[in-house]
Amino acid sequence: MINPMRLVPGALSVFLLAGCFGGGGGDGSDDVAASPVVRGDQAVDQAPYRASVRRTEFGIPHIEADSFADMGYAYGYLQAEDNLCLLAEDTLTLRGLRARYLGQSGNYTIPANGTDTSNLNADFFWRSVATDAAIAPFKAASDPEVLAASTGFVAGYNRYLAEIRQGEHPGRHQSCRNADWLLPLEEDDMYRRYFRLAVLASSSVFVDGIATAAPPALPGAEALAADTILTQLSELEGGNGDLPFPFGDELPIGSNMYGISGEASRSGESLLFGNPHFPWQKTERLYLAHLKVGADTEIMGAALYGLPAVLIGFNEHFAWSHTVSTAYRFTFYELTLNPADPTQYLFEGEFVDMEQRELTVEFLNEDGSIGEETRTLYRSHYGPMLNFEVSGVPVLQWSGAKAYTLRDANAENDRLLNQFFRWNQAQSYEEFVDLHASVLGVPWVNTVATGPGKPVYYGDVTVVPNVPDSKVTACPTALTPVFAQLAPGLPVLDGARAECAWDTDADAPAPGILGPGNLPTLERTDWVHNCNDSYWLTHPDQPLTGYPSIVGDEQTARTLRTRKCIQQVEQRLDGSDGLGGSTGFDLGNLQQLVLDSTVLSEQLARQSVLDNYCQLPTALGSSGPVAIAEACTVLAAWDGSHNLDAVGGHIWREFWRRIDALPVASPGKWLTPFDPADPVHTPANLNLADPLVEAAFADGVQALVDAGIDLAASTAELQQSGVHQSPIPVFGGESFEGAFTIASSRASDLANGYQVTFGNSYIQTVTWDETGNPLAEGFVTYSQSTDPASPYHQDMTEAYSGKHWIHFPYTEAQIRNDPALVNYRLLETR
Numbered sequence: 001m002i003n004p005m006r007l008v009p010g011a012l013s014v015f016l017l018a019g020c021f022g023g024g025g026g027d028g029s030d031d032v033a034a035s036p037v038v039r040g041d042q043a044v045d046q047a048p049y050r051a052s053v054r055r056t057e058f059g060i061p062h063i064e065a066d067s068f069a070d071m072g073y074a075y076g077y078l079q080a081e082d083n084l085c086l087l088a089e090d091t092l093t094l095r096g097l098r099a100r101y102l103g104q105s106g107n108y109t110i111p112a113n114g115t116d117t118s119n120l121n122a123d124f125f126w127r128s129v130a131t132d133a134a135i136a137p138f139k140a141a142s143d144p145e146v147l148a149a150s151t152g153f154v155a156g157y158n159r160y161l162a163e164i165r166q167g168e169h170p171g172r173h174q175s176c177r178n179a180d181w182l183l184p185l186e187e188d189d190m191y192r193r194y195f196r197l198a199v200l201a202s203s204s205v206f207v208d209g210i211a212t213a214a215p216p217a218l219p220g221a222e223a224l225a226a227d228t229i230l231t232q233l234s235e236l237e238g239g240n241g242d243l244p245f246p247f248g249d250e251l252p253i254g255s256n257m258y259g260i261s262g263e264a265s266r267s268g269e270s271l272l273f274g275n276p277h278f279p280w281q282k283t284e285r286l287y288l289a290h291l292k293v294g295a296d297t298e299i300m301g302a303a304l305y306g307l308p309a310v311l312i313g314f315n316e317h318f319a320w321s322h323t324v325s326t327a328y329r330f331t332f333y334e335l336t337l338n339p340a341d342p343t344q345y346l347f348e349g350e351f352v353d354m355e356q357r358e359l360t361v362e363f364l365n366e367d368g369s370i371g372e373e374t375r376t377l378y379r380s381h382y383g384p385m386l387n388f389e390v391s392g393v394p395v396l397q398w399s400g401a402k403a404y405t406l407r408d409a410n411a412e413n414d415r416l417l418n419q420f421f422r423w424n425q426a427q428s429y430e431e432f433v434d435l436h437a438s439v440l441g442v443p444w445v446n447t448v449a450t451g452p453g454k455p456v457y458y459g460d461v462t463v464v465p466n467v468p469d470s471k472v473t474a475c476p477t478a479l480t481p482v483f484a485q486l487a488p489g490l491p492v493l494d495g496a497r498a499e500c501a502w503d504t505d506a507d508a509p510a511p512g513i514l515g516p517g518n519l520p521t522l523e524r525t526d527w528v529h530n531c532n533d534s535y536w537l538t539h540p541d542q543p544l545t546g547y548p549s550i551v552g553d554e555q556t557a558r559t560l561r562t563r564k565c566i567q568q569v570e571q572r573l574d575g576s577d578g579l580g581g582s583t584g585f586d587l588g589n590l591q592q593l594v595l596d597s598t599v600l601s602e603q604l605a606r607q608s609v610l611d612n613y614c615q616l617p618t619a620l621g622s623s624g625p626v627a628i629a630e631a632c633t634v635l636a637a638w639d640g641s642h643n644l645d646a647v648g649g650h651i652w653r654e655f656w657r658r659i660d661a662l663p664v665a666s667p668g669k670w671l672t673p674f675d676p677a678d679p680v681h682t683p684a685n686l687n688l689a690d691p692l693v694e695a696a697f698a699d700g701v702q703a704l705v706d707a708g709i710d711l712a713a714s715t716a717e718l719q720q721s722g723v724h725q726s727p728i729p730v731f732g733g734e735s736f737e738g739a740f741t742i743a744s745s746r747a748s749d750l751a752n753g754y755q756v757t758f759g760n761s762y763i764q765t766v767t768w769d770e771t772g773n774p775l776a777e778g779f780v781t782y783s784q785s786t787d788p789a790s791p792y793h794q795d796m797t798e799a800y801s802g803k804h805w806i807h808f809p810y811t812e813a814q815i816r817n818d819p820a821l822v823n824y825r826l827l828e829t830r
Contacts, residue, residue: 049155054821054823056821068149069149071293072149073826076155085175096361100361104119111757120361130192172787198410201324201329209388259456266582269453270453270456272314275761301762316772318449322442325445325462327551347495358374422435433459457528462519489550530565567600567680572593599656620694621695622698631651642739645714654701655701662696670683782797
């Protein structure tokens with residue numbers, strides 16, 4: 001049945017067939033077969049957008065289109081249907097309009113990098129960095145496919161928005177459907193979103209510092225000396241381990257991935273496991289889709305919201321995944337200022353004026369009136385000026401003598417979308433690997449890839465400032481000793497000398513970055529991995545060494561999670577993991593291993609804790625003796641995992657949370673220190689004689705008692721999804737305790753248990769059948785839609801909670817035979 005023609009803003013003639021293209025509001029009205037496509041007005045100058053969409057179980061969309069514009073159109077409509085309010089808020093953010101519509105003091109967070117600021121500061125930041133001039137190169141350098149898909153996405157999104165404005169889809173998107181900030185997308189919004197993705201691990205970490213940077217009010221204002229900064233930071237509660245990125249021990253975002261080739265596979269066929277640990281909130285969520293464009297492009301996998309491509313995925317030729325890399329994407333420059341004018345800085349013997357830009361941001365008052373604030377923000381020829389402080393300690397401070405500025409390599413990375421669109425169109429594993437180096441547009445993630453009958457490949461071939469260690473030595477600054485301790489590998493260079501500018505490699509596609517010849521890669525016929533440590537131990541039998549410190553560390557201790565990542569493979573290959581059967585991997589035992597929810601810290605230390613502390617009824621905490629007998633009884637019976645039926649894992653977690661924060665280096669914390677000759681198994685033997693370790697155990701128990709949490713509670717009782725209205729238990733542990741299966745609450749309020757808002761997100765396990773077709777199963781752990789009224793709001797989460805692996809239909813037969821298949825057709829004239 002053909003719905004009547006509708007006129008939407010812009011005088012678009014819309015023809016909807018077979019159920020309004022959207023999967024509806026869950027009433028089953030769209031569960032009908034697709035009608036033949038009917039064209040719109042044949043007199044229009046441009047061909048209509050047209051696409052076929054089918055949703056299989058759990059709302060997985062399968063888009064088939066003749067062009068990238070058509071694919072983008074369908075993708076934009078679907079993402080709006082599933083996540084309209086979240087995308088609309090992101091659009092508001094990137095235009096710098098949060099304070100205008102949501103109030104100046106409202107909260108703005110970027111969970112993926114730890115940013116937490118006010119709406120007002122967010123607006124000043126995004127207006128100052130995501131300018132028309134900043135996004136113009138992204139648009140100008142984009143391949144035709146990127147341009148077409150982006151244009152189509154805007155049109156598809158706006159069509160769904162127009163339907164909402166006309167009162168269609170009743171009950172959907174209640175939190176925003178009547179909001180005055182529900183604005184139509186424009187093409188520039190897409191490129192601002194791409195820019196935001198590019199600088200996620202760089203400029204946008206410093207929202208407050210850039211939005212508020214200003215010259216000192218008093219002439220001659222002095223900054224803290226380097227030794228004073230280090231002293232004050234060391235005195236912060238918890239030590240340096242609690243400091244935010246880039247100074248903390250781990251990034252807020254992480255991931256695990258394995259590439260398994262024939263020598264490590266039971267059948268001889270390759271396998272790939274990918275699992276980014278990304279936020280369950282905001283636009284760094286991942287969305288699963290299957291895209292087919294024309295006769296030559298077919299790809300399935302996940303993308304961050306608002307991107308019309310697959311960023312982690314698979315097809316019949318290859319599969320790949322990513323983890324966040326240790327490399328830095330920016331450097332700081334220290335500027336020597338004119339004593340008579342703190343907005344001039346020395347460069348090559350002359351004082352240079354900073355660029356000044358006056359910005360005015362409107363904000364909504366509580367009484368509904370509109371106010372405004374004006375600030376002057378500054379830039380050097382390197383990039384924006386900034387301040388940066390940690391818990392009140394000014395680390396980067398604009399004084400009368402010195403100031404600091406940022407150069408961000410990914411703010412200049414106009415190849416980002418080309419990288420993924422070309423990968424989506426690649427026709428072989430070999431072409432995929434070649435494109436990694438030739439485009440060099442990956443912003444901040446490692447890559448692992450394989451294909452049917454192919455080896456496994458690892459590469460940290462990413463956009464990294466070309467700052468060799470020799471340049472750091474030749475361009476020291478007042479803060480060089482500070483950063484050598486706080487963030488080894490992150491340079492603070494002398495901004496007064498041209499010789500301290502970034503170098504350029506002959507094989508680099510852009511000036512100022514390392515070329516692929518100076519970035520780590522490895523190809524093997526057994527296995528590779530990355531679990532967020534550096535490239536060094538991609539395979540422990542073949543360490544990668546000799547790269548600049550800005551890329552990553554070598555010959556240093558690995559995190560507990562990385563050690564567990566490696567040990568799991570080694571134990572599977574020697575058969576010591578207890579999984580049974582022959583050694584090597586298949587899809588079944590790979591899936592069992594990656595969700596088993598055990599933690600390495602327990603394997604290293606629980607028995608010693610029981611043998612040493614649990615022989616007495618109390619342990620000495622930081623505030624005195626703590627009764628531990630009940631906790632010890634529970635720990636003795638604990639199965640060592642954070643599976644849903646496990647009892648007692650929270651006691652261990654709270655103990656290890658305090659162990660992780662100890663400012664005690666090996667051998668004080670560990671009796672067996674780190675040994676670069678045995679990095680997978682050292683450090684080891686927790687130093688239970690250390691009073692700080694005993695206090696960590698006692699304080700962890702006391703914290704649970706004070707919060708009113710039953711020491712004998714199960715994981716299912718304590719740990720649930722933090723993004724759904726109904727309780728859904730979630731298994732898994734935290735990275736700091738050596739968990740591989742990640743469920744992170746990132747909350748300090750134990751009284752509410754563990755509300756998971758971070759961790760395992762998109763999961764894919766991929767291999768290939770004897771005909772070369774991909775066999776893929778996995779999850780979107782938080783489900784496809786953020787709208788509580790959607791049928792796809794929590795269905796995958798419930799499946800994930802039960803460890804019921806979801807088949808990802810790829811072949812035509814698999815799609816047609818899906819028991820929950822819903823068909824749609826879409827057509828709109830332009």
